[in-house]
Amino acid sequence: MSSTAPNNDAKRYVVARKDEIAEGGRIIVKVEDQEVGIYRLNGKFHAILNRCPHLKGPLCLGGVVSEVYSPMPGDIRGNPSKLFVTCPWHNWEFDVDTGQSYWSARGPRARLFPVEIEHGDEVTAELESGSVGRVPGPYKAEVVPVSLEADYLVLTMRGIPRS
């Protein structure tokens, strides 16, 4: 890894090539000793710690669902633009944009990280200067290779929580 900064300083990692994740898809990458789910949902990328804030279940192995709400019995409404990840253990819903649990604004929040799209030449420069690290996905043998032509997803992690 490129940085020796303390744990609560932001660190940036190249985690995948942008076209590796199709719309609606998700991969899980391992950054240091943490697993992070990278999602592409409605054209946007989201990074969510694969650990449910409720009982530490593998949050990113659950589903992605849209908002269902109702002002009154018999009037069920859906909002496809608002998405939630659901934990496979207890099916709690967490807002992919805020991490907030649907059932309680005061309840525990899913941990989100910023993820940005950067072009290959930019990433290459950053890798060379050491300001960005790169990580192997847990399901891949090799470190993310970077070429000048492609777009990459760069994850920023700060204050990585302990397992």
Next chain:
Amino acid sequence: MESAVAYIGAKPRPSTWAGPIIDCDVHACVPSINAVLKYQPPLWVETTRERAWKGPSTASIYPPNAETSVRSEWRPESGVAASDVSMLQKHILDLTRSEYAILNCYYAVESLRHPDWAAVLASSVNDWLIENWLEKDSRLRASIVIPGRDPLAAAREIDRVGSHPGFVQVLLPVRSERPYGHRYFWPMFEAMVRHDLVAGIHWGGQTDGAPSPTGWASWHAEEMAAETQVFASQMTSLILEGVFQKFPQLRVSMLEGGFTWLPTWGWNLNKKWKGLRREVPWVNRLPTEIIREHIRFSAVPIDMGPPAHMRKIIEWLESDDMLMFATDYPHLHDDDMDDLLAVMPESMRANVMSETARRWYRL
């Protein structure tokens, strides 16, 4: 008559409580069909005679000679217990010095399948209650009796007598044809809200449903114990069907269903809701929050366990505004109210003995 009030520890009142008392569940029993025929149109009086019908029977759920049905001290020398206001006055009101008592007349109207006749029967019971009870003692309030198999007819009956100041509640036997949360019943709840009446879900019910959620009990003892589960089922139905979102003013009392089960059942409901709420999206907050706002429980039966455990259950209610004192006259419960008062925080005692019921029933 010391022994007549053993339900509160063989004393006229709980000895540790000197303040006001409101008794949220006492019974009026129709002594025979003849008592209510005078309130029915001639056609139905004739129908009753043609068929030699003796009226509904409550014997299967209140076996007439069982102590649990009528405490022996409260059995009249002749006739039916709790069938006249003078008995209630002598046995309970004058001794407890209750400020108010709420009469529930369970007459098994729903055991009569004829929809028009059942509606007439319910009306006649309500008129009997007004003339022979409500107008005889200003301490009394009552629940409206309805034809429970026909929610539209029930709503009409609620509209007919709902503005009478003596009626504060509608009696819903806990065993019903289907769970009370179903939309089928909503016209009935709408009528209750229209008249600012409480829905009083009370022990009993003689529709075809079994007295436990799994089937028919072999024994009376089993039925007595199992019926608590039906209270839990009805409460769950009301909450998950969204009755309290549809009728935000609705108040529900759970009468004679106990309360010790409530904290753990509430945890169960909360947990299921957190993970499965997408299916019932109108339920927009924790079920236990809905319960605290919309439901109260009679403190009968107490189902008293060891005091240290009871103290925990009271604490787990997370509200001192949840329970309401009741004698359930003339039925027998072995509970001693003093034991329950002893494990409550001071702030809760006045609520349980009178103030929660006073607010709930707007007394």
